[in-house]
Amino acid sequence: MGFAKRTHTCGELREQHEGSTATINGWVAQHRDYGGVLFVDIRDRYGITQVVFVDEASQEASELARKLHYEDVVSITGNVRKRENPNDNIPTGQIEILATSLEVLNRAATPPFEVREEVKASEELRLKYRYLDLRRRALQKNFIIRNQLYQVAHKYFEEQNFLEVETPVLMKSTPEGARDYLVPSRLHRGQFYALPQSPQIYKQILMMSGFDRYMQIVKCFRDEDLRADRQPEFSQIDIEMSFVDELDIYALIEEFIKRLWKDVLDIEITAPFRQISWHQAMTTYGSDKPDTRLGMEITTLSELAKTCGFGVFANAVNDGGDVAAICAKGCAGYSRKQIDGLTDVAKRYGAGGLAWMKVKEDGELQSPIAKFFSDDELKEIVAKTGAEAGDLILFGSADFNTCYTVLGALRLEIAKQTGLAESVKGNDDFLWVVDFPLLEFDADSNRYIALHHPFVQPKAEDVDKLNSDPASVSAIAYDLVINGYEAGGGSIRIHDQSIQAKVFELLAMSEEEAEDKFGFLLEALKYGAPPHGGIALGLDRLAMILARTENIRDVVAFPKTTSALSLMDDAPSGVSEEQLKELGISIVTKD
């Protein structure tokens, strides 16, 4: 087992070490044989160091070195000397090691793909051999950034007097919204634990326990049909505070984000962040997590549309919905096929179709629906949307949510297609979206559901409307949006037992159901719950933004695919009959 342990990492040696003896341990990254002289680059997490083998220094080492393969693990000792041809691109580029001894610590078979910055292998192959992919600097850099994120979070919240507390992973199943992952109990047959979708209730209970300021970096779980940017397990920086209002939370988090950008990216950002209401975010950007950098604001045209001759528009407004539009700069030249593509996007978000108008070079409007509008109406549309020659106007007409969500999706699509999205990168944008509705009506289940979760405090001035007009009640809820990503969300929580009971009632939860699911919380609210609130920041999301990647799998060490598979270790997998028997469950074959 004994081997020559490193005296230096592969990123450490500099000119000042010239003349000293050093041992490095690492992987063979390059191997160039010039007859009498052999150059081998050795790589570790910290960098790359060039090693030279010549017979004059050690014939034994030199001969052994000729047989090295890429990714072999070695220990090399030698003399540090200045390079004849320095490499100014790497920190160790001024020196090299003249090897006097070489030890092969482990051999490497030929890997299924080369460990290089530019890798051509499929993502599937790279996930299967994750340990090889993770050797690439481009990926390692992400985990160094992610580590910085952890460290800034640990330090910052400790300075702010937060207590790190761990909440249970094996908890009670109280499905509201997303699906729980369940864990059968062996000791209590027929009963199940659930993995937390968030430690929401526990952190509130900690406030009722007098912990005052809680933080935890915590894994959460949602058994959803996955999207590209979701993982079945994800991490959040979970925060809760007592005796505060939303302004305290904003200030706390803004300072944290400032620190993060400074420490990780060396970028100074300014706070406070802008705030816009949920309603304004929806009507201006068609999203509750708008990327405001893109401009291309939505224009509401409902007033004009109400009385126009185009039945689709007029009906939408008269049914209580809206008509609105965006102006796609310079897109008047879009082909039939391109517009069909946009129509598909619109349909995916619930639109029946996509109405459009092209502003031609002569200022004329070209559109299948132009004929339904008077000249004045057309002029007003052009004026309001700010369209100019060469632009394309796209319309949404539907209920409020669909109308604006469709335009929000088209806005992002246009930004991608025109290169606008690419052009704003690196210019980070921080935003609070506030004043969310407390509830939204769910047509499927014909009842109100909580827009965030059932514990959000209604705005003081709206509490009276919980009875008379629940849909109009605003919540003290806020999302942190960075570059169009929801980077965090939180709220002030209900600390009054009667308001909590009322909200459960609005959610069509019977007293029995409320008692069964959340009885202990209602009970806890009786014994002196302080005013409290908090936020959860999406850690994976923040890491993505800081690492400047749009693939969440680039910042998760062992990610799962969109079908929740781990390609490296083949989870999930079958288990033994004995295991199932002990758990008292059986598998139901597909019906």
Added chain:
Amino acid sequence: MGFAKRTHTCGELREQHEGSTATINGWVAQHRDYGGVLFVDIRDRYGITQVVFVDEASQEASELARKLHYEDVVSITGNVRKRENPNDNIPTGQIEILATSLEVLNRAATPPFEVREEVKASEELRLKYRYLDLRRRALQKNFIIRNQLYQVAHKYFEEQNFLEVETPVLMKSTPEGARDYLVPSRLHRGQFYALPQSPQIYKQILMMSGFDRYMQIVKCFRDEDLRADRQPEFSQIDIEMSFVDELDIYALIEEFIKRLWKDVLDIEITAPFRQISWHQAMTTYGSDKPDTRLGMEITTLSELAKTCGFGVFANAVNDGGDVAAICAKGCAGYSRKQIDGLTDVAKRYGAGGLAWMKVKEDGELQSPIAKFFSDDELKEIVAKTGAEAGDLILFGSADFNTCYTVLGALRLEIAKQTGLAESVKGNDDFLWVVDFPLLEFDADSNRYIALHHPFVQPKAEDVDKLNSDPASVSAIAYDLVINGYEAGGGSIRIHDQSIQAKVFELLAMSEEEAEDKFGFLLEALKYGAPPHGGIALGLDRLAMILARTENIRDVVAFPKTTSALSLMDDAPSGVSEEQLKELGISIVTKD
């Protein structure tokens, strides 16, 4: 929602604040009405502040204050003044607040037990109302210590260049030893994830990925029949390093423990810690996690016993086992009943019975088995065990493990009964137990099982014996033992694929089974695995030791009972048919 937010915590005001106006928020902890003057103590996480209400300062506040109940949540504003009768026992004892206004933020119903330091309620009731129990200073203090433990760990390992990396919670089931908690997959019917018993394989894979130094504070899960000091989910400080040997790990962890004791307890401890081999720990203390502070070392008497006239002893040795004894100082006066109690302990650990000898005041031995020994043999027993008048000698005779384990258990029992255990408290003892056997033979399954886990590196000089005499192979494995608790355990891992395959074979794992369970690890070992090793420290265990408690539930915010129930929220619980149907599982009714 608006309320007067605190300007100071309840632990913050001092004489220097005299004359200033302050607002505090907190819970009513005490309430003493002296007619015209009302004293109310307000409590928060940071301390207690006395508030005085008199009509002259504010009649309104004074009247409202008379109606306060224990645990009501309040905001109080007033003038800080010096107390007439200072309380030197608390940091805020020099001042009080003369209240000019009082706001009741939330009312508290009469709690099921009082929030006091000395609480008489059953642990069951206290777990059900955990949020009330957690308000007690005695418990909050533990979580402040636990938080310090996290912070020291975060800082120390970052300084040492470790990267914090999160490993998956939803992983593959590879049961070896303890039972996995399973999570049915909805997307892949009939397949299951497992919750990690430890991130062992992932951290090794991270080393193969070139991460060099990994740390994570991570939840682990074992579905065992619980003991008093175990929880189904527990936390560990998980560490792995590349290009190291065990000496590097010892040095790293010793420095961490030193820092911890200094920062949390202000105690200077000295390193390096003593090391004793597993064999020595067993034969001297009858335990692989000995509390060496207790003394009372075991004396091996196998040589003497082999030829003695007492058949039970002679047979034990001649069957390949051992005979050994401890001397219980001053216990010669033990009654029949007390000795029966000790016999029960011995039987619980596998002994057939308990042989004993009392050394009477005149030096005579009183014992049912004395007659089987010659005078010389008796003298030798007394001499070797160091027994003196008034002592009690207790014997073990069985196979090696049983013989010494029984004596180890008796040793702890005697230490408890005689007050010895109590007397050594606070005098912390740090120890490495090293040179564990790699394998132990499991009679039940008639095969070798890994004493730690299947990835432990055999000692270099023993590798050859893997074929010839596997039972005698020592592992490069080490446990950190503090005060008789296993505070951590680790090893140098196998990085050679052929040795790993050989160990799987010794564990009676077929090539198919090894391939199925650990194929990806065997594969990863092919592509350049560095020498590596690590350790996992039991975080809950360390928190217990630092908090000076022997109840693990005192350092876990929301603990489960020994039958894995959460009494606060009633987990585990039944789930809906719909949930089960989606998962494709059904509950098997008890057979």
